[in-house]
Amino acid sequence: MQDYAKVSVHGGHSGTYCNHARDHLADVVQRYIDLGFEWVCLTEHMPPANAAMIMPEEAAAGYDTAGLHQRFARYFDEARALASAHKNSIELLVGFETEAYTGFEQEVESLIATFEPDMIVGSVHHVADILFDAGPAAYQAARDACGSIENMYCEYFDRQLALINRFEPAVVGHFDLIRIYDPDYPSRWQVPAIKERALRNLDRIKSLGLILDLNARALAKGAAEPYIASPWLSYAIKQEIAIVTGDDSHGIDNVGNHLDETVAALLRAGGHTRWTKPAYFRHCR
Ligand SMILES: [Zn+2]
Numbered sequence: 001m002q003d004y005a006k007v008s009v010h011g012g013h014s015g016t017y018c019n020h021a022r023d024h025l026a027d028v029v030q031r032y033i034d035l036g037f038e039w040v041c042l043t044e045h046m047p048p049a050n051a052a053m054i055m056p057e058e059a060a061a062g063y064d065t066a067g068l069h070q071r072f073a074r075y076f077d078e079a080r081a082l083a084s085a086h087k088n089s090i091e092l093l094v095g096f097e098t099e100a101y102t103g104f105e106q107e108v109e110s111l112i113a114t115f116e117p118d119m120i121v122g123s124v125h126h127v128a129d130i131l132f133d134a135g136p137a138a139y140q141a142a143r144d145a146c147g148s149i150e151n152m153y154c155e156y157f158d159r160q161l162a163l164i165n166r167f168e169p170a171v172v173g174h175f176d177l178i179r180i181y182d183p184d185y186p187s188r189w190q191v192p193a194i195k196e197r198a199l200r201n202l203d204r205i206k207s208l209g210l211i212l213d214l215n216a217r218a219l220a221k222g223a224a225e226p227y228i229a230s231p232w233l234s235y236a237i238k239q240e241i242a243i244v245t246g247d248d249s250h251g252i253d254n255v256g257n258h259l260d261e262t263v264a265a266l267l268r269a270g271g272h273t274r275w276t277k278p279a280y281f282r283h284c285r
């Protein structure tokens with residue numbers, strides 16, 4: 001294994017600001033420092049655009065839309081303070097991770113205007129406005145709502161393109177998350193309508209100069225390869241798209257997990273570890 005600089009374009013979810021993560025943000029940041037990370041993007045999930053999009057675990061904890069917006073504002077304050085306090089040990093870029101459900105545009109635009117993030121991660125976790133990565137049952141419901149598994153993949157990549165075109169996020173999060181509960185996903189890549197969309201999106205990412213999040217969390221959840229899967233990873237490498245590790249940590253004990261395996265997969269596919277750091281305010285041009 002060759003030496004590489006530890007970085008994360010997508011990380012730092014914490015129990016302080018997210019009910020499906022654990023631990024205090026300050027302790028998560030300290031863990032990045034202890035592990036020797038050079039720079040990390042803190043990318044907490046955006047608050048819901050409306051009451052229907054409140055995450056189940058946050059609804060269960062008694063949060064409403066206003067409460068989640070207030071918590072998100074506290075996240076920005078603390079993340080900025082941590083970035084400043086630790087600036088001699090680690091570079092922290094303070095941003096957030098988007099959604100791409102109906103009505104996301106107005107919400108993301110308003111968050112960007114209010115908080116002026118250093119960068120954002122553009123992610124899609126919904127198709128047909130159903131949170132498909134919440135578990136196998138949710139995945140099945142999303143698939144049913146789309147009519148077929150093929151339609152579900154197509155809808156995912158269409159949403160992703162809309163997000164990319166609208167906000168040009170510095171980082172595109174877990175490019176092929178849509179495969180999460182589909183054991184037959186390699187066969188989907190052969191479906192022309194799906195393949196065309198994936199390649200189309202990669203070409204757009206290349207033309208805009210965005211960074212692909214090489215997301216190690218897939219391995220934590222039992223997948224055999226990180227997001228992005230091997231055919232798209234190979235294509236992205238050939239097209240010289242910037243590809244950078246993201247640990248997508250959701251607590252102290254998964255900071256930096258599976259980074260070696262993820263980097264090994266990148267190197268095997270012909271990639272390199274001369275990481276591109278997201279340009280500040282890349283999305284605000
Ligand atoms: Zn999360």
Ligand SMILES: [Zn+2]
Pocket residue numbers: 097123125173174
């Ligand atoms: Zn995500």
